Amino acid sequence: MKRTADCAIDEVRSLAASEFDEIRRLAHRSFGLDLRDGKEELVSARLRRLVGSGNFHSFREYCHHVLADRTGDSLAAMIDALATNHTSFLREPDHFEFLRKEVLPSFAGREGVELWSAACSTGEEVWTLACVMNDALPARRIRISASDISNKALRVAAQGVYSAERCKELPAAWLKRYFVAAGRPPDAYQASPELRQQARFQRLNLIERLSWPRQFAAIFCRNVMIYFDRPTQEQVVNKLAECLEPGGYLFVGHAESLSRVTHTLEYVRPAIYRKPGKRGAQWPRS
Template sequence: MSLKAPATDPDFVKPLDPREFEQFRELAHRTFGLDLKAGKEELVSARLRKLVRGGGFRSFQDYYRSIVQDRSGESLHAMIDALATNHTSFLREADHFQFLRETVLPGLNSPSLNSNSPLEIWCAACSTGEEVWSLTMVLNEALPGRKVRIHASDISNKALTFAQRAVYPLERCRGLSAPWLARYFIPDGRPPTGYQVAPSVRAQAAFRRINLVESYSWPQAFPVIFCRNVMIYFDRATQEKVIAGLTRHLEPGGYLFVGHAESLTRVGHSLEYIRPAVYRKPGKNGARWNRS
């Protein structure tokens, strides 16, 4: 235990007090929907402490003030990066990929599948990219020769930069089969310390920053949207707003995949329940869909 007097310790930061916690709680909720419940004080303090120290601040209050005064938005983005949970993995919630392959893709009618227009899917809140590449690989396997485009988004610039570089340490590649590693990745380093997604696969994805609680637009509607494991961090009103936005960008008959921990039973929406964590926009008359 340090015996240094706080005032002379260059690393000393005054502990987060309840009023400061409330300020961060309100800021995080207003700017990116995060619902920090009472009891999350330690988490907030632990996740922000590095930024407080790194900025040379002696208190969370000073750090908070610097965020709200920073017109560039950079400090706010750094706070969001620090508070958001980025956990993800390849083929996470594997039954979704199976359902996509076995039920959703065959439902897309074949003239459309043979056409030259790419099959475009939106992967929202994609974090560090494992979900994006999982989708790309599943589509390439299921629809060989078909043009595929994954539009990927996240609020975090840091996560998006990682996703685009697409280099994953060995332990994060464990869920991938040897044939997929050989087909879709290139070893990173010699001996390899990880794998990088192959350039041909990376070329099938486009990334942009989207904050799901703010307004955004796409030039087209999607037949499939993945938006998984982000709404668990939102309160009900925010979830409703986010679902409404996603629904607007689904084509009639299109599917929305959410995380298995994100049942929409208590959330108002206009989607049809298909199976756990899979919903569909009513109106299968979209030309793209086989009638079923």
């Protein structure tokens, strides 16, 4: 008789310390995640469904399958399950205020401006950036690159559809100008076709080589480095710095001070850093 998914999940043996260790090493090596002691329950809860639905009897069996799968699909599914995708529109709003007041006005005469939302999760950060930029600049000059390691999160981000409940943080003027409502009264909103045309989404692992053909005026890499250990944070910050044009800004989460990380960026204010040097008038090429 075929086992139901729930039954299979119930039959998965509990996570042993040695299995947690194996998963911890794999997650660190593959995604940079620092799964410290105390995260056993979280890991078990997030991976149990994958273990059960794959008909593996133990986390060890599952782990060996992930390692043996040369397609990378199992590893991608693993990070989809392990990643914390929590995000919201206008999260840490002072960053958007700084962008609006201090950064965007200096681009008034520029041919084009490109920002990167690195670890964009389900996209709320991307569309918030798009609204702020469209308020300040002509649409044709705006580009946003957005990336995340999670395919599941990226699918939601690229579609740009959110429940009315999730959109309640958005100003009414933005909803009217930059979103298309569904239902009456609206129960969901989608980022408008104009906004969606300005954004490009792709899967990108921040601990791997970053090879952008150009540098960015600003990078938002927020609330992901808290999941990395210090050496990984340092590597990531220095790679991000290379992806910034001179004078460009790096925004990190407020819980992610870079004070214990060695880097070349100037401190501007909490969670905002700037690459030394003078910005050019052209769209920069690296």
